[in-house]
Amino acid sequence: MPGLRVLAVLVVLLLGSGPAPAGAEIYRWTDADGRLHFTEDLSRVPAHQRGAAQTEAAREPAPSRVQTYESPPAAQARGRAPLRPERGAGRVHRIPVERAGNAMVVPVRINDRTVAPFLLDTGASYVLVPRRVADEAGLTTGPDTRKMQFQTANGVVEQPIVTLDSVELGSARVEQVPATISDGIEIGLLGLSFFNRFTYQIDAAAGLVTLHENDLEKDGHVLGGRSPSQWLGEFESLRTQIAELENQRERTPSSRSRRFERLDAQEAALERQLDALEAEADQARVPQAWRR
Numbered sequence: 001m002p003g004l005r006v007l008a009v010l011v012v013l014l015l016g017s018g019p020a021p022a023g024a025e026i027y028r029w030t031d032a033d034g035r036l037h038f039t040e041d042l043s044r045v046p047a048h049q050r051g052a053a054q055t056e057a058a059r060e061p062a063p064s065r066v067q068t069y070e071s072p073p074a075a076q077a078r079g080r081a082p083l084r085p086e087r088g089a090g091r092v093h094r095i096p097v098e099r100a101g102n103a104m105v106v107p108v109r110i111n112d113r114t115v116a117p118f119l120l121d122t123g124a125s126y127v128l129v130p131r132r133v134a135d136e137a138g139l140t141t142g143p144d145t146r147k148m149q150f151q152t153a154n155g156v157v158e159q160p161i162v163t164l165d166s167v168e169l170g171s172a173r174v175e176q177v178p179a180t181i182s183d184g185i186e187i188g189l190l191g192l193s194f195f196n197r198f199t200y201q202i203d204a205a206a207g208l209v210t211l212h213e214n215d216l217e218k219d220g221h222v223l224g225g226r227s228p229s230q231w232l233g234e235f236e237s238l239r240t241q242i243a244e245l246e247n248q249r250e251r252t253p254s255s256r257s258r259r260f261e262r263l264d265a266q267e268a269a270l271e272r273q274l275d276a277l278e279a280e281a282d283q284a285r286v287p288q289a290w291r292r
Helices: 004-015 047-058 074-079 131-136 228-251 257-283
Strands: 027-030 036-039 092-096 098-100 103-110 114-120 127-130 147-152 155-169 172-182 188-190 198-203 208-213
Touching: 103 188, 114 131, 127 131, 127 155, 131 172, 147 228, 228 257
Parallel strands: 114 188, 127 172
Antiparallel strands: 027 036, 092 208, 098 103, 103 114, 103 155, 127 188, 147 155, 155 172, 198 208
């Protein structure tokens, strides 16, 4: 998932008058609730944080995990090989995109109910849906909803996993799309659980994304919107967390009964998460080799 810092910058660019001019500074500050804010106007930063914000803005920015696209030189663009359809693949979809700095933004329809801006992020395993958009799309979560841990700029966060009835980008429509819901961002990410169904090409110079339907799902190379490595990663993450709790339990003195109770409760919750993941894998007919 993207760093919240990068997403917040892009939200400012989208909601403002347009992309920041070359050389413009983006100032970062944190409010009393711990939320990150970004602005090009230093006067909007609380006075006691302006010095730190200026120092931070002057530093070289860290690499973004959000997918970015550089426009190639004109001669290179003219010489680019055309998109090659895969064997037996379906129709081609061409969708105009909007630039936000070096990132690309597209309108996405979720569950045939709501349209919202999303960043193209082929580095994200899942489609990530902001809480506001999830509410508008009728997505509900509860205590039994499976969760996953994600690394963000603010550390590790735990977010619910849901299945979207449909995701539409232009004329391209995908059904039964795994997604996660985040309370910490205002703009979504269109990740691999959508893009796995396509061969894709993004032309920043032309402002166009081309999606060619592939046969990966039909041929069993993608199941439940996820590749073998994605399924393996999810199973490994849960089993690693369970193993760590067991190690903590072994290192805990027998006199620490409350500590044992907390560890037992945490392990039981993770075991339920693993059972839920197994059920998802069964429904998607995921082979055991992908769950190893």
